[in-house]
Amino acid sequence: MDTRLAISDLTKTFPGEAGPVDVLRGVTLGLSKGESMSITGQSGSGKSTLLHVAGTLDAPTSGTVTFDGEDPFALREPDLARFRNERVGFVFQDHHLLPQYSVIENVLIPTVPFQTGGPRAETRAVELVERVGLSHRANHRPAQLSGGERQRVAVARALINGPGVLLCDEPTGNLDPTTAEAVADLLLEMHAAEGTILIVVTHSLELAARFGRHVRMESGVCVEA
Numbered sequence: 001m002d003t004r005l006a007i008s009d010l011t012k013t014f015p016g017e018a019g020p021v022d023v024l025r026g027v028t029l030g031l032s033k034g035e036s037m038s039i040t041g042q043s044g045s046g047k048s049t050l051l052h053v054a055g056t057l058d059a060p061t062s063g064t065v066t067f068d069g070e071d072p073f074a075l076r077e078p079d080l081a082r083f084r085n086e087r088v089g090f091v092f093q094d095h096h097l098l099p100q101y102s103v104i105e106n107v108l109i110p111t112v113p114f115q116t117g118g119p120r121a122e123t124r125a126v127e128l129v130e131r132v133g134l135s136h137r138a139n140h141r142p143a144q145l146s147g148g149e150r151q152r153v154a155v156a157r158a159l160i161n162g163p164g165v166l167l168c169d170e171p172t173g174n175l176d177p178t179t180a181e182a183v184a185d186l187l188l189e190m191h192a193a194e195g196t197i198l199i200v201v202t203h204s205l206e207l208a209a210r211f212g213r214h215v216r217m218e219s220g221v222c223v224e225a
Contacts, residue, residue, distance in 0.1 A: 007027060013061045025219070026221065053065060088165045093171065132153070
């Protein structure tokens with residue numbers, strides 16, 4: 001499917017001690033299959049909030065988010081959870097791997113909730129682990145991996161269900177410069193191979209410059225950089 005992500009006049013307001021806080025104020029963006037975008041901005045500017053709403057982890061106060069014209073927030077919660085599981089992949093600053101499971105088992109975790117596993121998923125997991133350069137670590141547990149290797153596993157896990165959209169929140173934030181560059185290379189390689197929409201939130205202007213588009217968040221408003 002040729003995924004199209006459209007965000008229109010998006011707002012997000014949170015309650016505050018002194019009254020409502022407008023974190024997102026009329027954000028409008030559009031991305032199609034194969035396109036990539038980086039989002040930068042100061043802490044508190046709304047970067048992560050925008051990513052969370054785009055990924056259906058949080059509902060907007062107003063405005064719309066659609067995938068191929070479908071509004072996921074119109075779905076019942078169980079259906080929204082399935083939509084998110086199948087259509088969106090996430091990579092966070094922390095890898096969030098489960099320590100008791102091996103690399104392969106961690107990659108397969110997103111296939112468990114809706115029973116999308118089986119031989120085909122296992123074959124894809126093996127292929128993804130190979131593509132992120134960790135075949136020799138497939139049966140290792142997270143404690144046996146370096147920080148960069150753990151983040152590589154997180155990338156493979158995010159892609160296991162073949163999502164059309166890959167969202168990354170500071171994916172290199174906990175890594176040293178050399179490892180961060182390697183993980184950035186991997187993200188771009190996998191994005192090209194999978195044909196996803198890729199959106200990356202980062203504080204690194206060097207990393208931001210590597211994507212097809214670069215936007216900056218300023219007090220909840222999105223500005224083309």
